[in-house]
Amino acid sequence: xxxxxxxxxxxxxxxxxxxxxxxxxxxxxxxxxxxxxxxxxxxxxxxxxxxxxxxxxxxxxxxxxxxxxxxxxx
Amino acid sequence: xxxxxxxxxxxxxxxxxxxxxxxxxxxxxxxxxxxxxxxxxxxxxxxxxxxxxxxxxxxxxxxxxxxxxxxxxxxxxxxxxxxxxxxxxxxxxxxxxxxxxxxxxxxxxxxxxxxxxxxxxxxxxxxxxxxxxxxxxxxxxxxxxxxxxxxxxxxxxxxxxxxx
Numbered sequence: 001x002x003x004x005x006x007x008x009x010x011x012x013x014x015x016x017x018x019x020x021x022x023x024x025x026x027x028x029x030x031x032x033x034x035x036x037x038x039x040x041x042x043x044x045x046x047x048x049x050x051x052x053x054x055x056x057x058x059x060x061x062x063x064x065x066x067x068x069x070x071x072x073x074x
Numbered sequence: 075x076x077x078x079x080x081x082x083x084x085x086x087x088x089x090x091x092x093x094x095x096x097x098x099x100x101x102x103x104x105x106x107x108x109x110x111x112x113x114x115x116x117x118x119x120x121x122x123x124x125x126x127x128x129x130x131x132x133x134x135x136x137x138x139x140x141x142x143x144x145x146x147x148x149x150x151x152x153x154x155x156x157x158x159x160x161x162x163x164x165x166x167x168x169x170x171x172x173x174x175x176x177x178x179x180x181x182x183x184x185x186x187x188x189x190x191x192x193x194x195x196x197x198x199x200x201x202x203x204x205x206x207x208x209x210x211x212x213x214x215x216x217x218x219x220x221x222x223x224x225x226x227x228x229x230x231x232x233x234x235x236x237x238x
Contacts, residue, residue: 015179
């Protein structure tokens with residue numbers, strides 16, 4: 001089970017979602033990825049992406065404007 | 075919607091304005107990121123977004139009107155004007171500066187992302203013919219086709235947008 005991290009801080013919409021989608025393509029079911037981003041739209045957008053893709057949002061936290069999402073691929 | 079669950083999106087880019095073309099590419103890259111098959115069809119002024127700029131290899135046959143059009147239209151995506159407040163380039167320059175301060179992806183970066191995400195880009199053959207734009211002037215990876223190719227994609231797509 002791979003556990004990848006992806007730093008998207010400093011990137012604006014739509015690049016965090018584009019980059020995490022690209023990373024997800026290289027992973028398989030059961031793998032997790034931890035994505036950090038400070039784009040204010042990231043919180044709803046990552047939830048929409050996870051839902052559309054049928055993956056699982058294991059956790060989504062925010063600290064000082066930086067979101068951290070842990071996604072488990074399905 | 076088609077018989078199976080529609081998983082595709084199409085976008086007609088008719089406009090050649092920077093802000094509008096950017097909106098098209100933001101939706102295109104996002105739809106691709108969300109697992110959709112995305113087709114963009116560039117027609118009329120939208121074709122300017124696909125031009126590579128710089129000198130063109132090979133001779134492209136044009137009459138004097140088409141040569142004038144070529145001189146007046148943007149030479150590449152980075153040169154597109156704004157749809158509003160362009161102000162001879164000052165508005166576009168200011169907006170690009172603001173977007174760069176905010177780390178927005180530029181239009182060339184969005185186009186590159188779309189290519190990496192396998193967004194299908196089609197240049198309208200008839201518009202190219204009318205405006206005297208030849209294959210060599212366009213960026214790599216662009217297909218050239220007509221309306222039927224677009225409709226063939228759009229009829230089964232869940233999202234169909236027209237950027238005018």
